[in-house]
Amino acid sequence: xxxxxxxxxxxxxxxxxxxxxxxxxxxxxxxxxxxxxxxxxxxxxxxxxxxxxxxxxxxxxxxxxxxxxxxxxxxxxxxxxxxxxxxxxxxxxxxxxxxxxxxxxxxxxxxxxxxxxxxxxxxxxx
Numbered sequence: 001x002x003x004x005x006x007x008x009x010x011x012x013x014x015x016x017x018x019x020x021x022x023x024x025x026x027x028x029x030x031x032x033x034x035x036x037x038x039x040x041x042x043x044x045x046x047x048x049x050x051x052x053x054x055x056x057x058x059x060x061x062x063x064x065x066x067x068x069x070x071x072x073x074x075x076x077x078x079x080x081x082x083x084x085x086x087x088x089x090x091x092x093x094x095x096x097x098x099x100x101x102x103x104x105x106x107x108x109x110x111x112x113x114x115x116x117x118x119x120x121x122x123x124x125x126x
Contacts, residue, residue, distance in 0.1 A: 008120030021095030
């Protein structure tokens with residue numbers, strides 16, 4: 001599976017942005033998809049994840065209520081809708097995939113993911 005994330009940019013606090021992650025491969029729906037981010041000088045952190053069928057989602061507490069993850073398996077694409085952006089959301093955002101069970105002990109752990117996109121920069125100015 002190859003992943004390509006795009007849609008980042010420079011926005012102001014309170015603005016919205018939608019990230020997309022396009023995947024290759026024939027069995028996209030078998031993969032749990034996750035979004036992670038890494039800010040300068042900080043470790044990578046979990047942001048959101050969506051199950052293979054798209055029915056289950058989960059979010060980091062820091063983005064819950066502001067971000068929404070979804071997927072379109074026909075288009076082999078996963079999305080991260082980010083609303084009410086804050087300067088603290090500034091980071092490089094990565095999409096990732098693993099084939100396996102939907103389990104919080106797995107999808108929240110970046111080491112569980114087998115495939116990663118190249119990252120897209122999101123900068124939120126105050």
